[in-house]
Amino acid sequence: METTWLNDNIGVNLSHFINRSSNQLVGTPLPATTGFSTIQENLNAVVENKGTELELQIKPFDTQTFKWNIAANISWLKTNWYHLMA
Numbered sequence: 001m002e003t004t005w006l007n008d009n010i011g012v013n014l015s016h017f018i019n020r021s022s023n024q025l026v027g028t029p030l031p032a033t034t035g036f037s038t039i040q041e042n043l044n045a046v047v048e049n050k051g052t053e054l055e056l057q058i059k060p061f062d063t064q065t066f067k068w069n070i071a072a073n074i075s076w077l078k079t080n081w082y083h084l085m086a
Contacts, residue, residue, distance in 0.1 A: 011057040018050040044083065051077035 004011040024047060027038035055073040062068075 009059045009062065011055075013053075013055040013057075015053045015055075016051070018048065020046055020048045022046045046082045048080045048082070049077070050080075051075055 001015075002011070002013045022045070024043040024045065025040055026043045028041045029038055030036050053073060053075045055071065058070045060068050060070065
């Protein structure tokens, strides 16, 4: 959701996301005697990232000779993973 006020001099943007991924490709460590450090395997799990981001934009001065923009954002993030039993 994005909105602005006062002739676009104040703006707010609110975003929310949920991203789920499965079959993550990970490096599994191997014993040094094999001659290799890792092997690539699929991780039998689901990783879920979700979060919300809030952004505030302010233009205190916007003239032909001088422009000043201020922007700030804050994010709330959470990651969950669920191991799938085979």
